[in-house]
Amino acid sequence: MAKPAERSAARLAAVQALYQMDVAGKGLVDALAEFEAFWIGREVGGVSFKPAENAFFRDILAGVVREQRAVDGKVDAALAAAWPLTRIEAVLRAILRAGAYELMFRPDVPVRAAISEYVDVAHSFYGGDEPGLVNAVLDAVAREVRAGELKSRA
Numbered sequence: 001m002a003k004p005a006e007r008s009a010a011r012l013a014a015v016q017a018l019y020q021m022d023v024a025g026k027g028l029v030d031a032l033a034e035f036e037a038f039w040i041g042r043e044v045g046g047v048s049f050k051p052a053e054n055a056f057f058r059d060i061l062a063g064v065v066r067e068q069r070a071v072d073g074k075v076d077a078a079l080a081a082a083w084p085l086t087r088i089e090a091v092l093r094a095i096l097r098a099g100a101y102e103l104m105f106r107p108d109v110p111v112r113a114a115i116s117e118y119v120d121v122a123h124s125f126y127g128g129d130e131p132g133l134v135n136a137v138l139d140a141v142a143r144e145v146r147a148g149e150l151k152s153r154a
Contacts, residue, residue: 018094078140
């Protein structure tokens, strides 16, 4: 069983890789190889990147790509009608996609843990309202796809 810190690092790395894939047009295989070889658990330019659970990182990244249509549909439905996912800034879009993927396709991850983790990721990049948006959108997705889990712990 991986340590929680390794899962947190895997989530952050997955968001960074999704962002890079989105803005640079990098493919899944290249993004996986680059992050595992040069970023995860390494020091780059004086910045240390924490060790991550590689299998979890791979699953999030590949899962978002594989299930992107379903993930984007759920996220779009949770966003305000005037702000579809395509209008959301690229880092925020990566956070929402990764979080929604976990909520939709990783029932082994508790809902509250997934939402909290991605709110923390949002805090790594933003100091404004964005973490609140992540919380609200992922909560709406969770209430649709895993309502039973939320009710049983409420």
